[in-house]
Amino acid sequence: MEVLRPVLININGRIYRKNPVQEECYEEEEDDYPSSGAAAEQCLDEPCDAYNIEQTDRGFRCAIDVPSVLYKYIIGKKGETRKRLESETKTSISIPKQGVEGQIVITGAHRAAVASAVTRVEVLIDSFRRKQPFTHFLSFALNHPQVQQGFLRFREQVLELCGQDAGVDESIFQNPAKLHLTIGTLALLNEQEVTRASELLQQCRDAIRDITEAKPLPVEVRGIEYMNDDPSMVDVLYAKVTVRDGSDKKTMQVYVKIHGTIMNTLFRKDPSAEDKGASARPNAKDREAFNAKNILQMFGEVYFGAFELNSVQISQRFSTDSTGYYSSVGRVTFS
Template sequence: DSTGILFGRHMEVLRPQLIKIGGRIYRKNPIQEQTYQHEEEDEDFYQGFMECAEEPCDAYEVVQTQQGFRCTVKAPSLLYKHIVGKRGDTRKKLEVETKTSISIPKPGQEGEIVITGQHRSGVISARTRIDVLLLTFRRKQPFTHFLAFFLNEVEVQERFLKFQEEVLEKCSMTQKDHPNGHTILHLVGGNVNEMPLSDHGVDSTIFQNPKKLHLTIGMLVLLSEQEIQQTCEMLQQCKEEFIDKISGGKPLEVEMAGIEYMNDDPGMVDVLYAKVHMKDGSNSSIGSTWHVPKEHTNDPAKR
C-alpha cells in the first residue's frame, strides 16, 4: 500500500548503501525523478516536436519476423511515462501515425520498449520519434552524478586557506576603508559606503572545506543501474585507451590560477571557482571524447 511505499522510501534515505572508494566512504542516494510543472503538457509537446523527427534513421536494428518487423529500445523506466503520455495519448498517436504497436513495461519495471509493425519504414519512424522523446525528457532531468578529481595536494589546500583569510580580512572593512571596496561590493551586490562587506554574505560559511576541494570534469544524468555500470566501464576504457596514451603513465600537469564566477551578473554570484588549465590543452580532447555537453564541462576547481 502507499504507507509501505512511503516507509520504504524513508528507509532508503535513512539507511543508504555505502560505497568505499579510495579510503573515502560515500552515501549512494536513490535516484529520484524531479516533477515538473508542465508534465501534463506532454500531448502538446508531442505535436511540436514531431517536425524534428520526420526523417527516419537507417542505423536502427530492425528484425524481420513472421508477423512483420520488430525493433527494441533500451531506456530507463523513469522515462517510460513520457512515451505513454497523459491517459496513454502519446503512445496512441505514435501507433496511429506510424501504423505500429508499441509495448512499454509497466511503471517501476525495467525492460525494453518493443515496437512491432507490418512495414519496416513504420517501425523505424516510431523508433526515431521515441528516441527524440527520450532525449528531450532526459535533458530535463536533474543531474545525478558528476566526474571529478579530488585536490588533495597540501599546497593547494594551504593556498586556498590563505585566499580565504585574505578575502575575509578585506571584507571586514567598509568600502571607504578599503581601496578595492567598490569592486568587492559590486561583486556581492552592495553599494553602501559605510557597510561592512561581511553584511553582504561574505563570511567564512561560504567557503568550501579545503579537504573537499575538487576538479569537476563534467555533469551526468544516469537514471538506472545499467547506465551507472556502463559509465564505470567507459571510465575504465577511457583511462586505458586515451588517458594512459597522452600521459605516458606520468601525471598530467595542471595550472591553477585566478578566479571566476558562475553568472553574467557579478551582483548575483552563486559559485566562485578557481580557473584550471591543462598545460598541453588535453582537457578539450577529453570533453569531446566523452560527448559531454559543452555547457556541462568545466576547467574550474569548484569551491
C-alpha cells in the same frame, strides 16, 4: 527562420530535423504510469538502419533500452502520446510498468512503420533526457592535502579581513574535501547507464595516457577569478589551475568553463549543492550575491598549493566517499 534552420538532433549517428511544436505542461496522474499532455516532437519518417529491427512471424519488432524515469513521456497524459504514436505509425508500443527497468518494444506489420515509430520515440526520449538534472560528472580532484590547507588558510583570512563585506560568510565556501574541476556533466538515469559510462571511460584510457605521456600532471592552484562582469555582485569565485608541461617555459591555463569553485552562493542555502555549470544557472532570485572587490584585491594571486594530478573519474552528485570526496563510479589513472 525555424523552418529554414531547424534544430538538428543526432540519434545513433543519424541527423534528424526537429520541427517546432508547442509543449504542454506535464502533470502526474494517479494511474499506473505518470503521464503527460505533450504532443510528441515530429521527425522525418524515413527508413533507418540504425536500429536492430527484427523480422518475426507476425511482422517486425524492435526493442529500445529506455530508463524507466522516461516512460511517462512516451505514455503521455492518460496514455494519449502512446495512442497517437501507435495510430500514426500503425504499430503497437509496449512499455514496462513504471519503475521497472526494461525495454520499450515496438511491433508492426511493416518494417518502415516500426522504423518510423522507433525514430519518434527516440526523439521524445532525447528531448526529455535533456531536461533531466545531471546525476554524475567527470571530475579532476583538487582535494590534495596541500591544496586543502591552502584553501583553509584562504577561508580564514577572507573571513577575518572581508567578513563584513556584503554577502560574505562561511556558508558560501566550498567543502575543502570536495575541491574539484568539473570537466563535463552526465545524466545517467539507471544502473545500466552508469555501467556503460564507466566502460566508455575505460575505453578512453589509452588515449588519455597518450595525452599525459603515461605520467601524472604537475598542477599548481594559484589565483582567483570571478564569473560575471561586476566584482561587487559575484555568485561564483573560482581558483585558477595551471598544468605545467615540465619545461617551466609554457603553461596551459584552465579558464572559466573548467574551474575549481571555492566560493558559491548556491552553498548558502544548500551546502551540498555542486557547481551546475553554464548550462544550468539558477534564477538570480534564488541566490544572494556577495561583494568580492576586497577579496580580489587582497587575494588575487593567492597560492593554494601544488600536486601531481593522476586521475579522472566519474563522480556521483550528492555523494561522499571515505575520503570526503565524491563517490566514484569509474576512474582512469594517468600513469
